[in-house]
Amino acid sequence: MAIYVLRTWKIKPGAWRDFQTLSNDDIWPAIEAAGARIIGLWQTIIGDGNEAVLLTRYDDLAHWERTRVWQAPPPAGVDSDLWRRAAEAVLKRQGLTESTHARVLSPSEHRAP
Secondary structure (H helix, E strand, O other): OOEEEEEEEEEOOOOHHHHHHHHHHHHHHHHHHOOOEEEEEEEOOOOOOOEEEEEEEEOOHHHHHHOOOOOOOOOOOOOHHHHHHHHHHHHHHHHOEEEEEEEEEOOOOOOOO
């Protein structure tokens, strides 16, 4: 059964543009090559400031867990250079981040994406 991960980051002031670029250009290509689907990235405009929110679809919990280990070899079918570049970008993005939190969600049987 598919799962969705709703991840939020509290990012440093002024880091939004770099955060987006690292995510889009370096991290997400590796995640998508591993079979996940990035649904969207948002910036909170009402509520906590400097917050980024990402929703991603994975086949199941094991699929999500395989994409969390950047020091390990890439998942099957993912180019090792693409994975290495993503791992480096994750470290850079962590430098822009004050905190992060992930919620793993299972879809409702009604109106699920």
